[in-house]
Amino acid sequence: MRELRNVRGLHPRDLTGRQRLLVVYVIGLISVVFVFTLLYSWGMATFENRPRTLLHSLNKVVETLTTTGYGADSPWQSPEMTVLVITMQISGIVIGFITLRVLVIPLYERSPLNLDDRLSIKNDHVVVAEYRRDTEVLLDELEELDVDYVLVESDREEAKQLSDDGYQAIHGDPEDGDDLERASIEKASTLITDAGDRTASVVLTALEANEDLRVISFTASVRRKAAFAEIGVDRSVAPHALIGRRLAEKATTPVTVDSDLDDTSVAIREVLVRRGSSLHGVQIADSPLVAHPNLTLVAGWFDGELRVPPSPTDRLTPNTVLVIAGPEHTLDEAAKEVSGVRNPRDSSHDRIVVAGLGEGGTAAVETLPEHVSVTTIDQSGGADVVGDVTEPGTLEAADIGHASALIVTVDDDATALLAVAMARSLASDIEILTRVTETEKTAQAFRAGTDYVLSVQQLCARLVAAEVHGERVMDPVGQIRLVRADASAFSGETLQDVRRETDRGWTVVGVARDGGVRTDEETVIESDDEMFVAGSDEAIQQFEQTVDTA
Incomplete structure (x- = not known):
């Protein structure tokens, strides 16, 4: 059974219905024993003229309730004590039945x-x-963000399995108002639905019970977004189209921000950790790029998730893209010195092959810039090359050997993995970006030869969890900004001191002084310096509201 996480104590809100019943049972049992003990001690002294200690009285009460005997105190001469003992005997029988129902039967009954x-x-x-x-991927993301939820699952066995594993899941029909009521839909803040053709019915049923719901729905096609908006859906997610767009953006529009000040030049670059790199498994804090005295880590992509900034203990994987800031010449030199990484600025993708023309492939083609030459492959008509993407002849017909990148968005994961391996065997230097459905196929995609892979399940779960949590969901491009600011507010502090706070979403890259850029951590900021600040768009906006920028 999955270990229970996010234990927050014994607050009544956190107890399940069964746990609350057990608490009431235990408190009630203790109360009954306590009252009978006091009555027995008082009765023996008052009516029998045989005083007993509380410990002795407690022993007699337990003996009576458990029907194990009465010892030397019986028989009792007074009618009052006889009635009290009879009451305890009956109470023992009642408690026995309650114990069977509350504790014993639920533990052993097979229903x-x-x-x-x-x-x-x-x-x-x-x-x-x-x-x-993959339901567990989504629920894990919600629990990671400490978001309270209820899953209404129409498959009885799946619901029971999830519940047994510790998830908050019930079996029910999401189109049935009564089943949604069991999930406390009237008290909910958000509805997430992925019910296919039944989505409209589910949404309308839920909104009847709670018109203030914020609704997030999944759809197989972007063409349904307008219809969903009409019925009250606030955010529609077309997973395959979303992945296709992100792969296209990652292939052609890496983060690259330059800022010139007289003779200074500060830039932000993405550095992709490629497969086969010696950096795999290295912690962020120990990587040569991040440890470089003149470079600053701004952000990092980890399996499609942007972290601004990443934790120093995060480990580099074949899917990691680091966003580094610093003097332009230092950036380029450092990237070249580290084996197994690629600076996207050095690789201009002017010719791309897109394998798979479904929802994802079409979205990728539409996202690619106009100056990029695109060749599409699909088994159905409408593609530039019609054929099986796993066949070498099909890839050769698409001139894979002269392409700079391959985007794989075929629907079947097994086909995608074989296509990646075939393309890698025909073009060892091509950059391959792949979409997989199942999260566990990510590692296999790297072994097959891909450079960058996104999982539909993982990305959808993260996107929805972030939306529910109230976080701004960042797109792959346009989310990093570099600004110049007056440094007087930080005068007297070193760059290391200013960079120490990592939860603000922005960091100081360096300061401009005497026609040059100082980026070393020991540099002390002076009042007449100008500093370069990099971070997420939202964080930079907050920074600009508190500090005068140049």
């Missing part, structure tokens, strides 16, 4: 438990009304 009893009290939570992808 399934009511999953609703496992739900904690819900308010201002998320209702997930069906999720057709």
Whole structure:
């Protein structure tokens, strides 16, 4: 069974219905024993003229309730004590039945438990009304962000398995208002639905119960977004189109921001850690790029997730893209010195092959800049090359040997992996960007030869979890900014001191002084310096509201 996480103590809100029942049972049992003990001690002294200590009285009460005997105190002469003992005997029988129902029977009966009893009290939570992808990936993301939720799953066995694994899941029909009511839809803040053709029905049913719901839905095609908006959907996600756009953007529009000040030149570059690199497994803090005295880590892409900035303990993987800032010449030299990385600025993708012309492939083609020459491959008509992408003849017909990048967006993961391996065997230097459906196929894609891979399940889960959590969801491009600012507010501090706070979303790259740029951490900021600040667009906006920028 999956280990329970996010334990937040024994607050009543965090207890499931069954746990609350057990708490009431234990408190009630203790209370009954305590009251009978006091009554027995008082009765023996008052009516029998045989005083007993509380410990002795407690022993007699337990003996009576458990029907194990009465010892030397019996028989009792007074009618009052006889009635008290009879009452205790009857109470023992009742407690026995309650114990069987509350503790024993649920533990051993084979009939399934009511999953609703496992739900904690819900308010201002998320209702997930069906999720057709890897449900655990989404729920793990929600739990990671400490977002309270209920999953309504139409498959009974799947719901039970998820509940047994510790997730807040119940079995029900998301189109049924009563089942949504069991998930406390009227108290929810957000609805997430991935019900295919039933999405409209699910959304309308939920909004009848709670018109203030914020609705996030998944759709197979971007063509349905307008219809979903009409019925009240606030955010529609077309996963395959989203992945296609992101792969195209990653292939052609790396982060690259330059800022010139007299003779100074500060830039931001993406550096891709390629497969086969010696940097694999190295912690961020120990990597030569980040440890370089004149470079500053701004952000990092980890399996499609942008972290601004990443944690120093994060480890580099074949899918890592670091966003580094510093003097332009230093950036270029450092990137060349480190084996197994690629500076996207040095590789202009002017000829790209797109394998798969479904929703994702079409979105990728539409996203690519006009100056890029695109060759499409698909088994159906409409593609430039019609054929099997796993066949060498098909790839050769698309002139794979002269292409700078290959974007693989075929629907089947097994086909995608074989296509990657075939393309790598025909063109060892081509950059391959791949979409997979299942998260566990990511590692296999790297072994097959891809340079960059995004999982539909993982990316969708992260995107939705971030939306629910209230975080701004960043796109691959246009999210990093570099500005100049008056440094007087930080006068007397070293660059190391200013960079130490990593939770602001921005960092100081360096200071401009005497026609040059100082980036060493020991540099002390002076009042007449100008400093270069880099970070997420939102963080830079907040920075600019508090510090005068040049």
